[in-house]
Amino acid sequence: MTDRYDPHVIEPKWQARWEADGLYRATVDANRPKHYALTMLPYPSGNLHIGHWYAMTPSDARARYMRMKGYNVLFPMGFDAFGLPAENAAIKDGIHPIERTYTNIDHMRDQLKSMGTMFDWEREAISSDPEFYRWTQWFFSKLFQNGLAYKKHSPVDWCPQCQTTLAREQVWGEDRHCERCGTPVIKKALDQWYFRTTKYADELLDFDGLDWPSQVRDMQTNWIGRSEGASVVFETESGDQIEVFTTRPDTLWGATFMVLAPEHPLVTRLTTDEQRSAVGAYIEAATRQTEIERESTEKEKTGVFTGGYAINPVSGERIPVWIADYVLMTYGTGAIMAVPAHDERDFAFARMYGLEVRLVVRPPDSPGLNGAAMQEAWAGEGVMVNSGPLDGIAAGKGDGQSVKAAIAWLKEHGRGEGAVTYRLRDWLISRQRYWGAPIPIIYCPEHGQVAVPDDQLPVVLPEDVEWLPTGQSPLKLHPTWSQTTCPACGRPAERDTDTMDTFMCSSWYHLRYLSPHFEKGPFDPAEYDYWMPVDTYTGGAEHATMHLIYTRFFHKASRDMGVTKGPEPMLQLRNQGQILGPDGQRMSKSRGNVVDPDAQVSQFGADTVRAYLAFGYEWSEGGPWSDNNIQGPARWLNRVWGIAQPAGSAAEPDATTVQSLKRAQHIAIRDVSDDLEAFKFNTVVSSLMEYTNSLYRFREVAEGSPSWAEAVDTLVLLAAPITPHLSEELWSLRGHPYSVHQQAWPVFDPAMLKEDQVEVVVQVNGKVRDRIMLPPEAPESAATAAALAAPRVAELVDGKTPRKVVYVAGRLVNVVV
């Protein structure tokens, strides 16, 4: 009689042993192939939730599998420890963010250890440690010195709840809300630091060599929003130049007016005295509108004539210049040429204000159409008309078509050229908050913006600050902190009092893991050369257009600054889905549907929770938590425990039994390996369950025999990535040397799958009517004969000659009559 399976005894026991032995320490070993497995690090909120388990434990299973396959695996963990919640809590209850953050980290580290993950804790990196953010600041300085960081005064997104500016990526949804707190953002004009992400727009569009989900690639591609066209220069009557961007330069002959954004710098100069009050009132009204109101596509188009005129550079015609809020200062040049006949928005505007609509692309089906008669804009194909040199050319972007011809014409006449515009904006990284890495810039009356010299980094965040809900960073209110001297001239100067977007920390944390205590640089180059790039990166898809763009930018910029190597930081990316509450809704405290992983672990043990999270969902999809469904994996673990107890010794069973036992064993090896490889954790567990079930069927005839021992050992090994504690305990009970996690992964032998006879389905006209036994490689003639001889088939064929017979060896015969 063996002891009951008790995870509460074996799990802490093995966790302590693994830690004491440093079993998961990863060190550079040039003789072994490396595998850098990375999973997104948590924010130290105070408690791990089930979503962390869902993200991390399958990732851990795969890292363990790679390790058993012979790779030298680096699987680190750390904390993205700067950020608003800690600071907001400080304002509320006075507990210092440092205290709260590090208390939370201590607790969460223990929770992470309770998962039974193979994290190498000696490589832990915490982004709020001065030895970490020293290098975050160093990266800022590097970018500044290389012209990739700059300060600009401009209207920016401000979250009134978080009391700070946000990057464009961090403003979400139709109502333009803050990604963190959900509050709609407002516009403020402020001096802020930016990184030149747009410089890398084209390179960021290139995913060559990356094994990333197409959804993420598509989202990034859409986000970057490359669009090809031309820039065209219009001249005003007063001689000013207005540059516009258009994707349809071929329709230039149909441009009957221009529209500028209300904020456009030339508006004042263009506006005539008669129009000045109307224009002023319109601009006033536009500024008062919220971003949401202004950018609503439902809204009717409004605008005001400036009184000024420009010259259409192709026709020489005098066309009126209007302002309208449907033209955005933040895209292109903030000015457009309006071609009402072929643009929906321009058409609506022209009809509203009675402006001329001139057809320049004649649709194929409407030979008599003219601008005045049009009911809607025509954006389709056709032939160019009313367009001078372009007349008769087919409208389109292809070779020999109108767009290319128009660009050639513009170039030839010096009025414009081919151009590309992106939707992507530069990354705004200033934050008006305390709990972040200070921006290492000093403002000197003499020398302007001066980077803090590397040997004076880090610029340490002062601890003696006051928590006031003023909407100003405590750094700004600190009496002395910002006062310093200029590194260039030594005269009194001031520090920047903003801190950096915490997405900066996560843009390079994977490099700090390489050598978290290295003092000569952000990472030890020897570690970098061995481990980088990250081979497998796992995490949530919600980071597609934030972290995952930033970190690619960071890597490419760092490469150009000679810091990193290679085109990309992370080769393979996989996203897990989300675990919902048992009610199918997103988990939240207010709904009361939050599943606490600690409670599940104390009820079932970590291995069961791991197995359930792997088994219950298609990993990339996620789904609702179920207290019922976890019973399945819980029972399975008990069954593994029961079948894998040491079993004395017995003679081999008959050869047929041995053969089918080995067959089951090798099917399991094949399926579990393939599915772990492919992140299909649910079928990994179901294959293990099937194999366990078949061992129960063999138990009576085979238990104790050498084949049985091998079959059971194989189960213990195959389960080790999913249930590391259970496998370790069973491996030890079965008398094998520690540790199961240092064993080689079982090797699949296809020869073990060979069978003398296989069941072949016989179809008549595509419907299954019978089954016959055949050798797997039976020739078609024999298979056909056997199929036709099958009683049910003979009956249905009824003496007729089959019109056709389809034979798939080892699978089916389809008789068509």
Next chain:
RNA sequence: GCCGAAGUGGCGGAACGGCAGACGCGGCGGUCUCAAAAACCGUUGAGCCACAAGCUCGUGUGGGUUCGAAUCCCACCUUCGGCACCA
């Protein structure tokens, strides 16, 4: 409006163009038990049928390709994610 993903039993979910529903939950029946729980064994898509054999239907809807379609193609519906006056 644009880009993308997904629709399969009561439920979670499986299925290289080849036996739909693996594996599990739940249900039902049984073994064990004084009994219950646990554990173990069996069974479980729907319909026709007393039962079985057998047949029919069945992967969001409608078409198509194919000897054969959950899978490929076309059109549509629904849900979800992202973007959206982007010139």
